[in-house]
Amino acid sequence: MVWKISDETAYDTLGEEVHLTINGVTIRAPQDQSLLVTARQNGFEIPTLCYHRDLPSEGHCRLCVVEIGEHPRTQIVNSCTYPTQAGLVVQTHSETVLQARRMVLELLLARTPKAKLIQEMAAAHGVYESRFKTDDPEELCILCGLCVRTCREVVGVSAISMKGRTPDKQVATPFMEKSSACIGCGSCAFVCPNNVIPYTEKEGIRTIWGRDFELQPCNVCGNYIAPKYQLEHWAKITGDPVENFFVCKDCR
């Protein structure tokens, strides 16, 4: 399994320090670190929806856009996927940037009118309603891909992925069937910012992505620890016998 270290902690893997300007302030930051991380480390707040420090950035949400270059030759780029380079001139809150962010939020609001997170974020940017057509008023998924990336990069099983292309794009298991790769860990539901992923736990059975997972009770206290499949997955990656995981972390 490949472990990706979050870019906020992995200084040794980054290039040497370079100078750049953010909002008129000259700062020093390691080369090739994403602009988003550089800005945040120096106290410039940039809103994001699809960024997570432990996951590779894929630039889905487009909220983190910043303006780079000097007037009149500026361009709008995703700060989460753009590398820090020597001499860059970055604007995180110029009028062009704010306009782009308001447009993104308006589009998101049209997609998920009932999502609290989007409503709050839009209101913070002065967007209260959308000019665009809403396809499904009950839709809550913003297609940020956090669940897909968590399953692939952190859990390491890749049980879900994006299916199709917009406007019918959605998160799904292969062939929309019960996934044999899923271990029922629930990480996708945990990381989801809008709690869209259906997930129930009842009488020792966890149901997620249409599959039932039997939960393993702790050998000492009897509280449920995790699905059996997940413990078997742990046993497989650590090489320890699966029985080692049958005691919950409080009883160890």
Next chain:
Amino acid sequence: MDLPRLEAILSRYEGESWDLIPVLQDIQDAYSYLPKDELQVVSERLNVPMTQIYSVATFFKMFSLLPKGKHQIKVCLGTTCHLRGGGRVVESLSHRLGVEVGYTTKDMQFSLETVGCLGSCAQAPVMMVDDKYFGRSTVDKVPKILKLYK
């Protein structure tokens, strides 16, 4: 599952993950769709998770997870063809074949789909059957064209 047929396709590649799209294209050409069992073998052989194959297979229009007909009919609905009556050609084909756009006739002879542009706007409206172009196609030319393939 026809394993030798699939092996013949896979043997043309080195079995690296970046061979995924060419392999899928070859399977699509050979089988006229991407069968699930074959995709499972591809997943194991190229060491690509099934999720990624499903993602790629549903993203590109050239791939189909359902069997396609013997002849693929593509009607252009790009800007020029749209203005010059491509929509009426689609309607006529759909009516004559008895299928909606995106589906295959019951006898598995024809699959009907619309495309964004076929690259010959001067001949608008254009339709394509397999790899043959039919320029300046009109509603009354549709039965003649279909007759060639029936």
